[in-house]
Amino acid sequence: MPELPEVETVRRGLEPLLVGRTLTSVILRAERLRWPLFPELTTQLAGQKILVVDRRAKYLLIRCTSGTVLLHLGMSGVLHLLSATLPPQRHDHVDLVLDDGNCLRLSDPRRFGAVLWCETDVAAHPLLCNLGPEPLSSEFDGDYLVRRAAGRKGAVKNFLMDQRIVVGVGNIYASEALFRAGIDPARPAGKVGAMAYHKLAAAVCTVLEEALAQGGTTLRDFNDAHGQPGYFAQNLQVYGRKGLPCVVCGTPIRVRRLGGRSSFDCPQCQGRG
Numbered sequence: 149m150p151e152l153p154e155v156e157t158v159r160r161g162l163e164p165l166l167v168g169r170t171l172t173s174v175i176l177r178a179e180r181l182r183w184p185l186f187p188e189l190t191t192q193l194a195g196q197k198i199l200v201v202d203r204r205a206k207y208l209l210i211r212c213t214s215g216t217v218l219l220h221l222g223m224s225g226v227l228h229l230l231s232a233t234l235p236p237q238r239h240d241h242v243d244l245v246l247d248d249g250n251c252l253r254l255s256d257p258r259r260f261g262a263v264l265w266c267e268t269d270v271a272a273h274p275l276l277c278n279l280g281p282e283p284l285s286s287e288f289d290g291d292y293l294v295r296r297a298a299g300r301k302g303a304v305k306n307f308l309m310d311q312r313i314v315v316g317v318g319n320i321y322a323s324e325a326l327f328r329a330g331i332d333p334a335r336p337a338g339k340v341g342a343m344a345y346h347k348l349a350a351a352v353c354t355v356l357e358e359a360l361a362q363g364g365t366t367l368r369d370f371n372d373a374h375g376q377p378g379y380f381a382q383n384l385q386v387y388g389r390k391g392l393p394c395v396v397c398g399t400p401i402r403v404r405r406l407g408g409r410s411s412f413d414c415p416q417c418q419g420r421g
């Protein structure tokens with residue numbers, strides 16, 4: 149599944165290619181992805197000039213003259229910028245056709261992606277209005293986590309993965325950040341100390357920045373119709389390393405179920421918090 153660093157990398161790649169272009173038409177080849185693909189999209193988007201390519205959580209926000217396209221890659225979505233005359237493949241469900249003869253083509257085998265149009269303030273959109281701050285914004289820091297964690301009995305890992313607390317911290321990044329901060333993922337969020345939350349906020353930023361740096365070096369050519377993005381080949385220290393020695397102390401990495409997800413930690417290094 150594309151995570152926040154992957155989506156941000158896509159945004160950075162697309163922005164210079166899309167800004168200033170005008171959408172001439174929209175081709176819909178499916179009735180729905182995660183939600184219906186409304187036929188009105190074809191008339192709503194035609195003639196819109198693309199002003200900015202933004203991101204909020206894992207939504208790409210293509211801001212146009214009179215509204216915003218919300219685009220989500222779901223579980224398996226891939227975007228390519230290619231000639232609109234290239235015949236679509238089986239899972240190519242949506243084309244946003246541009247005035248230069250190219251199109252932004254969404255391929256989504258599992259159909260959990262989304263393409264929506266919003267003509268009002270996009271920050272107030274039901275999908276976005278309850279989201280927590282961006283993890284790489286100034287709003288997100290140790291003090292913020294301390295404030296939001298007060299009195300919470302649930303595991304700190306689930307707290308960190310709650311999109312209402314902070315967006316874009318999936319299972320992998322939560323596991324890695326908790327390891328670096330030396331916090332037991334199962335510890336009740338309200339029992340984690342202020343010092344530990346400062347370390348955790350910094351660790352979240354570090355793991356995301358590292359992933360973004362990887363993305364910068366492995367950024368796909370959006371004109372390549374056959375490219376397949378995946379997880380960035382990041383240097384994971386606990387995630388997926390069950391039974392392997394901890395990179396710090398050599399203790400075998402443990403896996404437990406937390407909030408229905410596999411949770412990896414070092415029982416030696418992560419006893420604090």
Ligand SMILES: [Zn+2]
Pocket residue numbers: 394395396397398399414415416417418
């Ligand atoms: Zn260890």
